[in-house]
Amino acid sequence: MSTTPTVVLSGVHSGPNPSPGLGLARSLRLAWPRLRLEALDYSPRSTGLSASEFDRVHVRPGWHAADLDALCAGLVSIVESAGAVFLPGLDLEAALLADRSPGHAALLLPPSAAFDAVAKPGETAAALLGLAIPEYRFAEGVEDGADFAVRHGWRVWVKGPRYQAIATGSRAELAAAIARLRETWGGESLLQRHVDGTEESVVFAALDGELLGACAMRKTMVTAEGKTWAGSVDLLDPPTRARLVDLVRVTRWTGGGEVEIVREAETGVPYLLEVNPRFPAWIHGATLAGVNLPARLVAAATGIPRQERERAQSSAFVRVVEEIPAGPHATGAVPLTHRALPAPPGKHPSGMPVLSRRLAPPRPRQRTADLDHQRAADIADALVVDPYESPARVYFGGVLDRGLDRLAGVCRDVEDATGVPTRFAYSVKTNPDPRVLGAVLRRGALVEVISQAEARRCAEAGFPGDRVVLGGPAKWWRFDGGPVKFGAVFCDSVSDLERTLALIAGGGVYADVLGLRLAPPGVPSRFGIDVTCPRAYRRVADALRGAPVARLGLQFHHAASQIGLRAWLREFTAAVTVAADLLTRVDVRARCVDLGGGWPPGLGRAELGGQLVRATRTAVRELGPIDQVLFEPGKYLVEPAMAVFTTVLDVRDGPHGRAAVVDASIAELPDWGSHPHPVLWRAPGAPWRRLRPGDESVLGRLCMEHDRPRAGLALPDGIAEGDHLLFLDAGAYDASMSFRFGV
Numbered sequence: 202m203s204t205t206p207t208v209v210l211s212g213v214h215s216g217p218n219p220s221p222g223l224g225l226a227r228s229l230r231l232a233w234p235r236l237r238l239e240a241l242d243y244s245p246r247s248t249g250l251s252a253s254e255f256d257r258v259h260v261r262p263g264w265h266a267a268d269l270d271a272l273c274a275g276l277v278s279i280v281e282s283a284g285a286v287f288l289p290g291l292d293l294e295a296a297l298l299a300d301r302s303p304g305h306a307a308l309l310l311p312p313s314a315a316f317d318a319v320a321k322p323g324e325t326a327a328a329l330l331g332l333a334i335p336e337y338r339f340a341e342g343v344e345d346g347a348d349f350a351v352r353h354g355w356r357v358w359v360k361g362p363r364y365q366a367i368a369t370g371s372r373a374e375l376a377a378a379i380a381r382l383r384e385t386w387g388g389e390s391l392l393q394r395h396v397d398g399t400e401e402s403v404v405f406a407a408l409d410g411e412l413l414g415a416c417a418m419r420k421t422m423v424t425a426e427g428k429t430w431a432g433s434v435d436l437l438d439p440p441t442r443a444r445l446v447d448l449v450r451v452t453r454w455t456g457g458g459e460v461e462i463v464r465e466a467e468t469g470v471p472y473l474l475e476v477n478p479r480f481p482a483w484i485h486g487a488t489l490a491g492v493n494l495p496a497r498l499v500a501a502a503t504g505i506p507r508q509e510r511e512r513a514q515s516s517a518f519v520r521v522v523e524e525i526p527a528g529p530h531a532t533g534a535v536p537l538t539h540r541a542l543p544a545p546p547g548k549h550p551s552g553m554p555v556l557s558r559r560l561a562p563p564r565p566r567q568r569t570a571d572l573d574h575q576r577a578a579d580i581a582d583a584l585v586v587d588p589y590e591s592p593a594r595v596y597f598g599g600v601l602d603r604g605l606d607r608l609a610g611v612c613r614d615v616e617d618a619t620g621v622p623t624r625f626a627y628s629v630k631t632n633p634d635p636r637v638l639g640a641v642l643r644r645g646a647l648v649e650v651i652s653q654a655e656a657r658r659c660a661e662a663g664f665p666g667d668r669v670v671l672g673g674p675a676k677w678w679r680f681d682g683g684p685v686k687f688g689a690v691f692c693d694s695v696s697d698l699e700r701t702l703a704l705i706a707g708g709g710v711y712a713d714v715l716g717l718r719l720a721p722p723g724v725p726s727r728f729g730i731d732v733t734c735p736r737a738y739r740r741v742a743d744a745l746r747g748a749p750v751a752r753l754g755l756q757f758h759h760a761a762s763q764i765g766l767r768a769w770l771r772e773f774t775a776a777v778t779v780a781a782d783l784l785t786r787v788d789v790r791a792r793c794v795d796l797g798g799g800w801p802p803g804l805g806r807a808e809l810g811g812q813l814v815r816a817t818r819t820a821v822r823e824l825g826p827i828d829q830v831l832f833e834p835g836k837y838l839v840e841p842a843m844a845v846f847t848t849v850l851d852v853r854d855g856p857h858g859r860a861a862v863v864d865a866s867i868a869e870l871p872d873w874g875s876h877p878h879p880v881l882w883r884a885p886g887a888p889w890r891r892l893r894p895g896d897e898s899v900l901g902r903l904c905m906e907h908d909r910p911r912a913g914l915a916l917p918d919g920i921a922e923g924d925h926l927l928f929l930d931a932g933a934y935d936a937s938m939s940f941r942f943g944v
């Protein structure tokens with residue numbers, strides 16, 4: 202090495218989401234005040250290029266323009282001609298260099314195999330580090346990921362292949378996040394369950410598989426994006442250190458690295474979030490706490506003696522924002538035009554999104570998929586007449602029958618496991634189609650209604666009163682005074698309870714079971730009685746004391762399809778525990794629990810049964826023996842049982858690929874916003890095929906900007922006017938909320 206050693210650093214942008222270059226420069230300056238430092242980045246807008254720490258700056262051509270081999274060779278030649286060592290600040294640049302210049306002694310970065318070991322979700326690294334991995338799934342589009350996300354109450358992270366993670370809370374947010382990451386970075390997204398807990402980081406430096414040092418950091422402030430803004434630094438505990446030694450040895454790590462961990466609050470289990478193959482942007486915080494890892498790395502790699510001893514200035518660090526004079530490359534910058542929207546993707550000065558899209562594998566061309574036999578047979582049974590009326594709602598009787606079989610199986614499973622007789626009441630409002638009601642009637646199941654009109658419709662369909670469950674906030678609207686009989690009546694508010702008790706006492710209403718609908722205590726809901734509120738508790742107790750209630754029931758309904766099965770059980774348990782206490786006080790026993798609807802259609806028999814068994818056991822534990830369990834599937838049964846059949850009217854080219862205009866619209870698919878439907882395609886005389894995720898759309902027939910029933914699809918090459926598209930899973934609220942509009 203020369204006597205005036207030089208270090209080249211890449212990734213020096215300093216913004217709300219900074220790269221580590223500037224922090225590395227500061228740490229190295231602290232160790233060697235006269236070290237020569239050169240900065241390298243891919244746009245003159247990289248703000249750190251103006252920092253006084255740098256003796257020279259290199260603005261390299263953006264990743265879109267040049268040939269990648271030439272860019273790598275150019276970087277290596279900058280490093281070699283300066284007799285320097287190179288510390289990367291950008292993951293993808295480092296991965297590319299590891300691949301194109303393997304084993305180059307001046308490039309202080311991990312070998313390619315180490316990049317593979319830490320690639321998300323990082324299973325190899327997690328095994329070596331003794332960490333768990335949050336449940337995950339790879340997804341190209343929302344249909345690949347929805348089943349996974351719904352099981353976790355939609356609380357998942359959607360992660361780009363290398364950078365960026367977006368938290369989601371609903372199906373629509375999931376679809377948007379997958380589309381945005383794909384547009385920015387290209388390639389598949391990783392979906393990972395959200396873990397509630399505290400975040401920790403471990404930063405380390407290594408040379409040729411030997412650990413040079415490490416420390417731990419807990420975030421104490423973060424930006425809106427979750428980036429560290431302040432933190433406290435600690436020594437590493439010996440077991441973690443020993444495992445890190447393993448990781449570094451097995452991967453023959455060279456360079457900096459960061460392990461991001463979240464420790465789950467409920468279980469204490471530490472989960473690996475990711476391993477970054479470079480120093481983190483907060484690296485100078487560790488230096489200030491007395492662990493100068495960049496200096497240890499450069500000293501070990503070059504043999505330059507350290508001039509300063511490491512010294513802790515504080516065990517914690519904070520970030521500040523600072524104005525500095527702009528360097529010559531930045532003084533000619535064009536003023537920003539005033540606009541409301543954030544910079545479009547790909548504008549980060551590092552150019553990483555551009556590089557990522559270039560490295561992402563191209564989508565395969567022929568992208569439709571075969572249907573399974575069952576699906577093909579269901580469609581053939583439903584579309585017997587060809588050409589079929591269009592647009593039209595198509596009913597799959599076989600799907601409904603199999604759903605009813607599954608529900609009967611769930612009832613048996615719950616009875617076998619708990620000993621409590623179990624039945625289900627189909628939620629009529631979800632889809633009041635007479636064919637559905639007829640099928641439910643023939644199975645001997647119950648119906649759940651929310652209005653007198655629905656109750657009449659069920660009576661006309663042949664349901665006796667004792668197989669009708671009446672609930673909801675408006676159940677007595679236009680009530681004719683009776684007398685009328687119901688299997689069960691559940692009251693949605695305290696005043697509803699008082700009115701219903703009066704109707705029963707007056708002889709106008711007879712109910713086998715009279716009950717309360719319990720509100721979820723911990724999530725906002727407009728429905729039910731929150732018995733954890735002292736005033737409601739007292740009024741319910743007063744109403745029930747001495748009331749003419751033969752059998753009391755408790756109903757709990759909040760969509761598990763929105764909050765997830767775990768949160769559902771937590772809310773149910775909390776509500777039932779307080780209700781049990783109330784009933785003990787007024788000396789009334791609950792005889793029946795009703796476990797509501799909102800069950801996600803993708804759940805198998807075992808999953809739904811298991812959840813109902815857990816809830817029933819909780820109920821028995823809190824309430825004592827009960828003699829009936831009810832549950833109220835709606836969309837679980839009917840969502841997959843109908844589709845919307847459409848005809849393609851036009852296929853148009855646009856700036857973002859093609860779009861097919863169809864004769865259906867938001868009128869037939871009103872729930873499209875919260876529910877991206879799977880779509881099948883058929884050319885005349887050809888079989889149905891499933892469309893895969895992509896960047897194209899299907900537009901509706903109405904002249905409304907938002908009449909766009911589906912985005913995020915790949916349209917097949919041959920799609921043409923007169924072809925048909927079939928929107929699946931349209932049998933729930935898409936059916937009941939449809940309206941005549943623009944017909």
Ligand SMILES: *Cc1c(COP(=O)(O)O)cnc(C)c1O
Pocket residue numbers: 628630631649672673758760797798799800833834835836837933
């Ligand atoms: C709407 C409703 C259901 C059915 O809900 P789905 O989401 O269709 O499963 C069940 N029970 C009650 C009380 C309801 O209001």
